[in-house]
Amino acid sequence: MAAATRSRTLAPLHWLRRNAVVLAGAASLLYLLLPNVVVMLFSFNKPAGRFNYEWRAFSTDAWTDPCGVADMCGSLGLSLQIAVLSTLFATAFGTFAAFALARYRFRGKGTGNALIFLPMAMPEVVMGASLGTLFLNTRVAFGFVTILIAHIMFCLSFVVVAVKARVMSMDPRLEEAARDLYAGPVQTFLRVTLPLAAPGIAAGAMLSFALSFDDFIITQFNAGPSTVTFPMFVWGAAQRGVPVQVNVIGTAMFLIAVAVVFGGQIATARRRRRS
Amino acid sequence: MTSPAASASASAGSPAGASGSASASAGAATPPASGDAPGGGPGTSARSARRRVRLTPYWLLLPAGLWLALFFVAPFFYQASTSVQSGSLEEGFRVTWDFTNYTDALATYAPHFLRSFLYAATATLLCLLIGYPLAYMIAFRAGRWRGLLLVMVIAPFFTSFLIRTLAWKTILSDGGPVVGVLKSVHLLDFTSQLGLTGDDRLLATPLAVVCGLTYNFLPFMILPLYSSLERIDASLHEAARDLYAKPATVFRKVTFPLSLPGVVAGTLLTFIPASGDYINAQLLGSPNTQMVGNAIQKQFLNVLDYPAAAAMSFILMAIILIVVSVYMRKAGTEELV
Numbered sequence A: 001m002a003a004a005t006r007s008r009t010l011a012p013l014h015w016l017r018r019n020a021v022v023l024a025g026a027a028s029l030l031y032l033l034l035p036n037v038v039v040m041l042f043s044f045n046k047p048a049g050r051f052n053y054e055w056r057a058f059s060t061d062a063w064t065d066p067c068g069v070a071d072m073c074g075s076l077g078l079s080l081q082i083a084v085l086s087t088l089f090a091t092a093f094g095t096f097a098a099f100a101l102a103r104y105r106f107r108g109k110g111t112g113n114a115l116i117f118l119p120m121a122m123p124e125v126v127m128g129a130s131l132g133t134l135f136l137n138t139r140v141a142f143g144f145v146t147i148l149i150a151h152i153m154f155c156l157s158f159v160v161v162a163v164k165a166r167v168m169s170m171d172p173r174l175e176e177a178a179r180d181l182y183a184g185p186v187q188t189f190l191r192v193t194l195p196l197a198a199p200g201i202a203a204g205a206m207l208s209f210a211l212s213f214d215d216f217i218i219t220q221f222n223a224g225p226s227t228v229t230f231p232m233f234v235w236g237a238a239q240r241g242v243p244v245q246v247n248v249i250g251t252a253m254f255l256i257a258v259a260v261v262f263g264g265q266i267a268t269a270r271r272r273r274r275s
Numbered sequence B: 001m002t003s004p005a006a007s008a009s010a011s012a013g014s015p016a017g018a019s020g021s022a023s024a025s026a027g028a029a030t031p032p033a034s035g036d037a038p039g040g041g042p043g044t045s046a047r048s049a050r051r052r053v054r055l056t057p058y059w060l061l062l063p064a065g066l067w068l069a070l071f072f073v074a075p076f077f078y079q080a081s082t083s084v085q086s087g088s089l090e091e092g093f094r095v096t097w098d099f100t101n102y103t104d105a106l107a108t109y110a111p112h113f114l115r116s117f118l119y120a121a122t123a124t125l126l127c128l129l130i131g132y133p134l135a136y137m138i139a140f141r142a143g144r145w146r147g148l149l150l151v152m153v154i155a156p157f158f159t160s161f162l163i164r165t166l167a168w169k170t171i172l173s174d175g176g177p178v179v180g181v182l183k184s185v186h187l188l189d190f191t192s193q194l195g196l197t198g199d200d201r202l203l204a205t206p207l208a209v210v211c212g213l214t215y216n217f218l219p220f221m222i223l224p225l226y227s228s229l230e231r232i233d234a235s236l237h238e239a240a241r242d243l244y245a246k247p248a249t250v251f252r253k254v255t256f257p258l259s260l261p262g263v264v265a266g267t268l269l270t271f272i273p274a275s276g277d278y279i280n281a282q283l284l285g286s287p288n289t290q291m292v293g294n295a296i297q298k299q300f301l302n303v304l305d306y307p308a309a310a311a312m313s314f315i316l317m318a319i320i321l322i323v324v325s326v327y328m329r330k331a332g333t334e335e336l337v
Helices: A001-010 A011-018 A020-042 A072-103 A109-121 A124-137 A144-168 A172-180 A185-214 A218-224 A229-240 A245-273 B004-013 B014-027 B046-083 B098-140 B143-158 B159-172 B178-182 B189-192 B206-230 B234-242 B247-258 B260-276 B279-284 B291-301 B305-329
Strands: B085-088 B092-095
Touching: A011 A144, A020 A245, A020 B098, A020 B159, A020 B206, A072 A109, A072 A144, A072 A185, A072 A229, A072 A245, A072 B046, A109 A144, A109 B189, A124 A144, A124 A218, A124 B260, A124 B291, A124 B305, A144 A185, A144 A218, A144 B046, A144 B247, A172 A185, A185 B143, A218 A229, A218 B098, A218 B291, A229 B159, A245 B004, A245 B143, B004 B291, B046 B085, B046 B260, B046 B305, B085 B098, B085 B189, B085 B305, B098 B247, B098 B260, B098 B279, B098 B291, B098 B305, B143 B206, B159 B206, B206 B234, B206 B260, B206 B279, B234 B247, B247 B260, B260 B291, B260 B305, B279 B291
Parallel strands: none
Antiparallel strands: B085 B092
């Protein structure tokens, strides 16, 4: 009897102990998502001065006029252009390299792997400053092209890693089977290899788009004064006063990406159920 | 959803993979496996087919390899030569093998270097403490919510890095709720005694910079931790419990040792970018909390003293290389490969 009452009074404590990990994990998740909530909330703010750091009043002004700030949407367009182009190049080059490193044994493979790995293990300032030094020394004019070159450079490795992981986990017997059934090399590649590798390639492309779109440090060293990407616009605005429209863009990016991810997830789930 | 997670876990495993490949590179000179020959229809002779196999990987690697050689490796040589130049912007810079750039950089910016590594190390440790429970929960307790939770870990990335860092300015602001709560429990007095904060505020203090660094690099810790925890066979936990191990003992003797590859990968993926970052120090800190990244950026873009910026980059890189190699040796990288 006494034991029963004791265990009843201690029940919440037991529950707490059993679920301590879950509670700590949930707290970490809240910490991770808190800034996103703040960005979303402050996209509906009506700041009194130039700085949008304090809550004043609810307003949808920024949402109805997202391009109402000088130069912001231009920089957004520039960032999108650079992200699309660098994703195309990085995904193509990276996919080739991933197949070479995952499928073949050859002299210099270790060097190739190291070359791919190093850009990911280097602080961005060092990479940005050294590429900037190269352009300075060879008197290449800073601008769109230099940014593009830099973005393709740092996106490559991430594409290679994503595609390589996928190719390594593919069953080579499927391609053998295709060849046994008299499929030519081109047919085998297009109808078996490529569809199997597609999720890895898509992951690499998404990653490189996100990395390119969001990069600030390497871009700042290789952009020159007149080419302003969206992150550079935000950096400049942080000194002058951040317009509420920046929060609108941040929120819209977040919502679009979430929609894309869940759309993809639902599509895969549906396809899996059908097969 | 599987795609970003897969790529993230793949990139998480990369330091391990590369360290293995680097050590294996000496013995990589193996003949091409003839069994892998793609194509080779009945018309082609065996010899030309073999040559094609021998050259195919090189052709595939060529665009990426060339790009990285031109725009990643070559810049380092340019920067190395720049770091021993002297002169001025008006007269132009010449290579004079002047190593005073290095000694000057160290003498002037020693506090910046020290701060960089101190802040990065603190942020890495905090990331481990905050990230481990979340990775553990997703790996073992999430059930069918696993996919959703992984998306939520990556979700912050969907909003721009700079915008999120600016959001911390709002969260930590002087009149904000965080400062209010910390003040009411007198925690700010305590942290000012440690020299982490001052004047009853959080913004523009070392604590704010470390908080920003911890937040920004936390997913880089969680994803490798998760991918190594997820690989652990649950029957090992059962076995440990059957042998009368308490939950804490199971964690100490089974789970944590098996997650070490993730811990090593995560700490490196957090520490390296954090030590070179200058965004957090600039937006959340003050002139007294500047890191070496701020100094490099200022020398390169404002002062236009390229030799000084180059020398500082090389010192930063050298220190990181030393720290990482010592750490990898201590952590025992054989397990990682």
